Amino acid sequence: MTVRETTAAQSGLGAHAGYMPGFGNDFETEALPGALPQGQNSPQKCNYGLYAEQLSGTAFTAPRGQNERTWCYRIRPSVHHTGRFTPIDVPHWKTAPNVVPNVTSLGQYRWDPVPVPEEALTWITGMRTITTAGDVNIQVGMASHVYLVTRSMEDEYFFSADSELLVVPQEGRLRFCTELGVIDLEPKEIAILPRGLVYRVELPDGPARGFVCENYGQKFDLPHRGPIGANCLANPRDFKCPVAAFEDRETPSRVVIKWCGQFHETHIGHSPLDVVAWHGNYCAYKYDLRTYSPVGAILFDHPDPSIFTVLTAPSGQEGTANIDFVLFRERWLVAEHSFRPPWYHKNIMSELMGNIYGQYDAKPQGFAPGGISLHNCMLPHGPDRDAFEGASNAELKPHKLENTMSFMFETRFPQHLTEWAATEAPMQQEYVEVWQRLEKKFDGTPGVK
Ligand SMILES: O=C(O)Cc1cc(O)ccc1O
């Protein structure tokens, strides 16, 4: 597939956006005919005077099934896109380890949606960290953020050496103009931006809010389906990777780099989005959450939420993820003689949830679209009183859960609140009361109460 991109307009890249389907495929794409070398990666001289450059997302010797790299053919090599680095302050974007004295992370927490302010906030300055877990220096753990973006980045670019970013929009559209092409993203979709990839984030039509999971560890992958077989859950063809698109723009530009939790800037004289052609399997992609096919209990009981895993980032210990990204979407509830919502629960994994839209069945009130909850490592939680009473007394005919889309970032590591999450974000101080109203029903006599 080829895309021709010659305009110098800031958003010119997007004018020709297109996508290639598949998860983890070995893609190839060129924005100018013949820009991609055939039969080899490093010709003595590349067509169009391009430079060849490899972007290695895994160690050279990672097993074949996990090995990811992409070959880029670009106007200038990336080393030309970095000058001297100057530290800058990005005060609200925190990185693990970030254990704040006097902030208690032990607990069950919930936040109202964070209002999008009037002030000028970009993808970088609008990132608000809620929790961090693990340690970026050993490439283990994650951070959860809310983004509040009111301005497009202009002649400004970003990359994270620390992490892969999973982006979950909740309100407003985003355009990611990346080295590998353009991703247009809206609520009900997600995007993955791999570690090291340079991009600019634009707002096509006004402010945007959403959630980000920053993965310091091994990349997100599709979960194994086990006995479910070869279909359902997230299907590989529903993942979309952008086709090549480039800018040849000679303009003073700023590149911001996140590296071991520190932010630096460097100034260059051109756009770094100058990859004319590329091939490989290390790429940015998006996925429409409406294409997720949930599989559930069709006779009785409530299965573990792992059945709703969209993507999983392994930790090295089999079955114990660094991060699981889990989706609670519209679905039928049909279980007989069962309590259908989530059960009461204590979990070694810690569960950060966000509401994309609608109502979550275990929390009919108080967990609003844009809202967040945290049920940390081994801290009990479950349906609130209204959900418990409702589900305990409901007639168990087939029932469709409609108007609902929430998600969970579940990690094997305890999540630590940032100072901002504990003191400035709209935390619901009374959250734990939702369980205090649960009545004692036991009176020592047998029988269903
Ligand atoms: O609401 C939660 O806490 C998430 C969750 C959902 C579910 O279906 C089962 C267990 C669980 O922790």
Ligand SMILES: [Fe+2]
């Ligand atoms: Fe839970």
